[in-house]
């Protein structure tokens with residue numbers, strides 16, 4: 165929908181970058197957020213070259229102050245944010261019995277508290293406008309659990325709870341809040357997995373392949389569109405059928 169502004173966190177690579185590209189191609193103004201500005205600026209420039217309106221902001225989701233600063237820069241450039249895609253996320257895997265507090269805290273701060281503070285930044289404008297779309301990128305493991313990822317899974321399950329609570333709280337303002345739960349997607353996050361583990365995931369996936377960032381971006385584009393106006397509090401699986 166031309167005229168609307170979407171802010172995507174974690175837009176410097178992987179799923180977030182694909183979301184930014186897909187929304188820009190659909191005519192949205194996009195604000196790209198992440199910690200590393202070089203790649204963000206590069207992506208924003210290439211979107212502008214293709215005729216889009218794109219602006220990069222440096223945000224560290226683990227810092228409430230950084231979120232507030234980044235979002236206020238976005239507001240100065242583009243005004244109100246109509247669409248928030250909470251996509252940025254990290255893993256710090258380890259067995260629960262030995263997990264360091266810093267790894268627990270960093271994952272929960274980045275993946276769950278950061279998205280909540282980002283929501284707080286955009287809600288007043290959406291409530292005034294009586295229109296808004298929030299999409300939280302969760303994960304299939306947030307629905308089914310995963311050994312060695314207690315921190316990550318707790319953050320992703322937390323995002324689903326946040327999604328449903330917000331959907332109930334702000335639905336009357338015509339703001340929809342949904343989650344997308346990707347399965348196994350080929351990005352930097354999964355790049356380091358062994359070939360054996362990758363093959364095992366593919367074997368367990370009915371569609372017999374890894375997902376692409378574009379597979380996830382397609383679901384996000386739908387959920388922020390006018391066609392999805394009556395969908396809220398939903399968790400949309402984009403997982404090739406590995407969990408149903």
Ligand code: NAP
Nearest residue numbers: 174176177178179198199200224225252253303349351353
């Ligand atoms: P990725 O390739 O590792 O990209 C992560 C993005 O998040 C990058 O743009 C990164 O940029 C940004 N980011 C990380 N920490 C940040 C912070 N503190 N503040 C701001 N930005 C930060 O990961 P991906 O695979 O595209 O994952 C995107 C989302 O999908 C994540 O939430 C992930 O949990 C979820 N997901 C992925 C898969 C999968 O199989 N890949 C499956 C299910 C769910 P900087 O490093 O520059 O900050």
